[in-house]
Amino acid sequence: MHQLVTIDMEKDLLEANRRLANENHRLLKARGIRSVDLMGSIGSGKTLLIERISMLLKDRGHRPGVITGDVAGDDDHKRVSALGIPAVNVNTGKECHIDAHLAEHAIEDMDLGSIDVLLIENVGNLVCPADFPLGTDKRAVVISVTEGDDMIRKHPVIFREADVIVINKSDLAGVMEVDLDVLKRDANTVRPNSRVIVTDAKHGVGIEELMEALGLI
Amino acid sequence: MxxxxxxxxxxxxxxxxxxxxxxxxxxxxxxxxxxxxxxxxxxxxxxxxxxxxxxxxxxxxxxxxxxxxxVEISCRSCGYIGEMDVSEDPMYHFLLPVFACPECGGEVDITRxxxxxxxxxxxxxxxxxxx
Missing domain, CATH: 3.30.2320.50 (hypothetical protein PF0899 fold)
Known part of the structure; x- marks a missing residue:
């Protein structure tokens, strides 16, 4: 005889990631390490912003460490390491984001005794990372003017997850004929009261303001 | 993906x-x-x-x-619990979710x-x- 049985369950498949993220956060807090997850579009300047922030942190006597996330390769890792900053590379392979589990392993590989700030560069993507918090103190989303003025309203959900919204490459706004006010207005529509910081990482503009918004200084 | x-x-x-x-x-x-x-x-x-x-x-x-x-949101200021507002911008033909309280404009948490x-x-x- 066969019979049909229904098992009732309320299981959220994204919950496991959130639980791991909370564990990551507890671990970093216990070691007195402040942390930021830098999400953003491909080529928006995340790595250069991290380089700038790291060097300014060093100048101020802090000890930054960086986790660089990419689908493949170690280009970003080499750049950050060349500055004498402890760095751990994460290749996600088939996945389009770092999740809390990958972050946990990268944190294990980092010498936590030698850092007091952890910057995580997520995979360039304005969609998937939104579903996967890593357990950092702050999350920021970076876009740049070269992607056009419609990036925020095309990807509203990830900006809701952002404590800080960064608009980079402001020096190119004129050439690209992009109105920064449109981007700022969209940021305020999807995330009212958000902190929007305009930067020009190439020339070091707006970096300290960004660090302050991220609670790093 | x-x-x-x-x-x-x-x-x-x-x-x-x-x-x-x-x-x-x-x-x-x-x-x-x-x-x-x-x-x-x-x-x-x-x-x-x-x-x-x-x-x-x-x-x-x-x-x-x-x-x-x-989606269900809950307002940190006035206690509103309910649906999220969607802003229609005919200029862009987009429907943008607005993550603010439709009653008082305050900050909201997403509860569902x-x-x-x-x-x-x-x-x-x-x-x-x-x-």
Whole structure:
């Protein structure tokens, strides 16, 4: 005889990631390490912003460490390491984001005794990372003017997850004929009261303001 | 594009739940809700589910019944709990979700609409009795 049985369950498949993220956060807090997850579009300047922030942190006597996330390769890792900053590379392979589990392993590989700030560069993507918090103190989303003025309203959900919204490459706004006010207005529509910081990482503009918004200084 | 990971987590969760029924011969259907604010596509998920369950005796052919979970927000200032506003901008032909309280404009928390939740699993049990 066969019979049909229904098992009732309320299981959220994204919950496991959130639980791991909370564990990551507890671990970093216990070691007195402040942390930021830098999400953003491909080529928006995340790595250069991290380089700038790291060097300014060093100048101020802090000890930054960086986790660089990419689908493949170690280009970003080499750049950050060349500055004498402890760095751990994460290749996600088939996945389009770092999740809390990958972050946990990268944190294990980092010498936590030698850092007091952890910057995580997520995979360039304005969609998937939104579903996967890593357990950092702050999350920021970076876009740049070269992607056009419609990036925020095309990807509203990830900006809701952002404590800080960064608009980079402001020096190119004129050439690209992009109105920064449109981007700022969209940021305020999807995330009212958000902190929007305009930067020009190439020339070091707006970096300290960004660090302050991220609670790093 | 993280449906493969979600499908794999789903498979593990269903197999774990079915362990309590050692006589289960087949899982017929899994009911799942996907929040409107999560980035999981139902068609892609069905495709990945079909691919990874194909070699599994218990799960082969198991139907995924997917419903959409609506968004609910709760206001930190005035206590509003309910639907989220959507801003229509005819200039851009976009419908933008607005993450602010529709009553007072205050900051809101999203209380529903971000999860990928299994609500129940229906399975066929073979009780060994002829009939």
């Amino acid at each position: 993280h449906e493969l990971q979600i499908a794999s987590d789903l498979m593990n969760a269903v197999l774990e739940a079915v362990k309590e029924h050692p006589n289960a011969s087949r899982v017929e259907k899994v009911d799942l809700s996907i929040g409107r604010l999560s980035f999981v596509g139902d068609e892609q998920l069905r495709f990945c589910w079909g691919a990874i369950t194909d070699e599994c005796k218990l799960l082969k052919g198991c139907k995924l019944d997917i419903s959409e979970e609506e 609409g971000k999860g990928v939740t299994i609500s129940n699993v229906r399975l066929m049990i073979d009780d060994g009795v002829e009939g």
